[in-house]
Amino acid sequence: MCLGIPCKVVSKGGDFAEVDFGGVKRQVSLLFCPEAEVGDYVLVHVGFAIQRLEEEDALQTLRLLQELGEQYLELEEGGA
Amino acid sequence: MNWKREEPEAARALVKEIARLVEGPLRLMEVCGTHTVSIFRAGIRAMMPPGLELISGPGCPVCVTPTGEIDRAVELARRPEVVLLTFGDLMRVPGSRGSLAQARAEGADVRVILSPLDAVAVAEGEPRKKVVFFAVGFETTSPAIAWAVKEARRRGLENFYLLPCQRLIPPAIRALLSAGRTGVDGFILPGHVSVIIGRAPYLFIAREFGLPGVITGFEPLDILEGILMLLRQKKEGRAAIEIQYRRAVKEEGNPLALGLMEEVFRPADARWRGLGSIPSSGLLLRDGFSEMDAVQAFDLPYEEVKDPPGCLCGEILQGLKRPPDCPLFGRGCTPEAPIGPCMVSSEGTCAAYYKYGGISA
Numbered sequence: 328m329c330l331g332i333p334c335k336v337v338s339k340g341g342d343f344a345e346v347d348f349g350g351v352k353r354q355v356s357l358l359f360c361p362e363a364e365v366g367d368y369v370l371v372h373v374g375f376a377i378q379r380l381e382e383e384d385a386l387q388t389l390r391l392l393q394e395l396g397e398q399y400l401e402l403e404e405g406g407a
Numbered sequence: 408m409n410w411k412r413e414e415p416e417a418a419r420a421l422v423k424e425i426a427r428l429v430e431g432p433l434r435l436m437e438v439c440g441t442h443t444v445s446i447f448r449a450g451i452r453a454m455m456p457p458g459l460e461l462i463s464g465p466g467c468p469v470c471v472t473p474t475g476e477i478d479r480a481v482e483l484a485r486r487p488e489v490v491l492l493t494f495g496d497l498m499r500v501p502g503s504r505g506s507l508a509q510a511r512a513e514g515a516d517v518r519v520i521l522s523p524l525d526a527v528a529v530a531e532g533e534p535r536k537k538v539v540f541f542a543v544g545f546e547t548t549s550p551a552i553a554w555a556v557k558e559a560r561r562r563g564l565e566n567f568y569l570l571p572c573q574r575l576i577p578p579a580i581r582a583l584l585s586a587g588r589t590g591v592d593g594f595i596l597p598g599h600v601s602v603i604i605g606r607a608p609y610l611f612i613a614r615e616f617g618l619p620g621v622i623t624g625f626e627p628l629d630i631l632e633g634i635l636m637l638l639r640q641k642k643e644g645r646a647a648i649e650i651q652y653r654r655a656v657k658e659e660g661n662p663l664a665l666g667l668m669e670e671v672f673r674p675a676d677a678r679w680r681g682l683g684s685i686p687s688s689g690l691l692l693r694d695g696f697s698e699m700d701a702v703q704a705f706d707l708p709y710e711e712v713k714d715p716p717g718c719l720c721g722e723i724l725q726g727l728k729r730p731p732d733c734p735l736f737g738r739g740c741t742p743e744a745p746i747g748p749c750m751v752s753s754e755g756t757c758a759a760y761y762k763y764g765g766i767s768a
């Protein structure tokens with residue numbers, strides 16, 4: 328449940344940003360991470376960016392976390 | 408686990424170094440359920456040299472939620488005026504009078520949300536209903552839950568309530584160590600909890616209990632590196648709290664997230680499945696927000712409930728037993744028909760053993 332998924336910020340407006348998560352666009356809050364700019368990678372947890380990451384590092388962790396993320400989302404939807 | 412092209416070699420090097428440093432029997436505990444899943448998926452337990460045992464601790468918010476809390480949520484959900492919001496993994500956790508999924512099948516309005524952002528939106532969209540967010544999570548999630556509370560206030564929503572069931576990790580580690588039964592030699596500390604809280608809250612592990620801890624990331628190589636860092640400390644006779652997961656974890660954590668969490672919540676004693684009541688390990692709404700507390704607003708008494716007969720979740724969450732020690736494991740208790748929460752949650756130790764089974768621990 329403490330999964331954080333690295334996502335790229337594609338646009339920014341106020342407290343919110345649109346991020347790209349494996350091709351899917353999502354709205355996330357930048358309240359805890361206001362310094363994130365378009366093009367940055369942020370660690371996203373339950374709709375909130377909780378940390379800005381260096382791009383290289385984000386790409387490194389992206390794959391495993393995406394895999395886990397999909398499994399997690401499947402389960403959540405399975406419960407829905 | 409699909410290792411990346413260049414990784415198996417790096418992993419082999421790390422494993423070799425780990426094997427070289429292991430001197431006697433050693434038990435390392437991973438506290439976080441996301442680590443448990445990564446360790447199983449990557450087959451890391453099987454790579455460990457003889458003598459080095461990885462054990463899973465109480466690291467999944469779903470698994471540590473006691474039956475009495477599930478019962479409270481189910482009871483609330485059954486009231487006709489209530490919409491109950493929950494994260495998905497909690498739906499199927501059995502309470503003593505059924506699960507939230509069963510309540511919904513019987514007509515209760517239970518909805519799965521992916522984010523506290525959705526919780527506020529539902530309350531705004533259903534002004535004639537009382538919308539209750541059954542909030543579980545560790546420090547990673549609590550800042551976002553705090554946002555929902557503050558935002559509901561800002562929008563003037565009078566129909567938004569929180570059933571607060573969040574837990575804090577450092578007090579649980581302290582309780583495990585104080586009980587003195589687990590025989591742990593070091594901790595693989597949770598990466599994403601630490602993104603929020605930073606390094607300082609773990610210092611007591613080294614200072615008071617003389618044990619090392621490494622805040623570790625979730626890639627297989629991160630985990631191997633975290634283990635190696637623990638072994639180096641052992642070898643050098645040191646006990647410190649170090650950060651392996653540097654790319655995400657800052658020394659001070661995330662001050663903005665911590666600040667909001669502290670503005671909305673105060674620490675309070677809380678019950679954990681398997682661990683009992685732990686001082687200052689839960690969060691309650693501060694006075695300025697307490698009218699949103701569902702326990703007070705709906706006058707919900709707490710009833711202590713025993714774990715299902717035969718279920719060893721309590722011992723498993725303390726690292727005292729392994730899932731195969733449970734007589735129900737795979738026989739009566741499976742992910743499709745779970746008896747205990749460790750089998751329900753995707754990050755539960757029993758579910759991980761079941762899914763990636765056959766790997767000896």
Ligand code: SF4
Nearest residue numbers: 719720733740747757
């Ligand atoms: S196998 Fe099932 S019954 Fe046994 S400890 Fe795990 S969750 Fe509980």
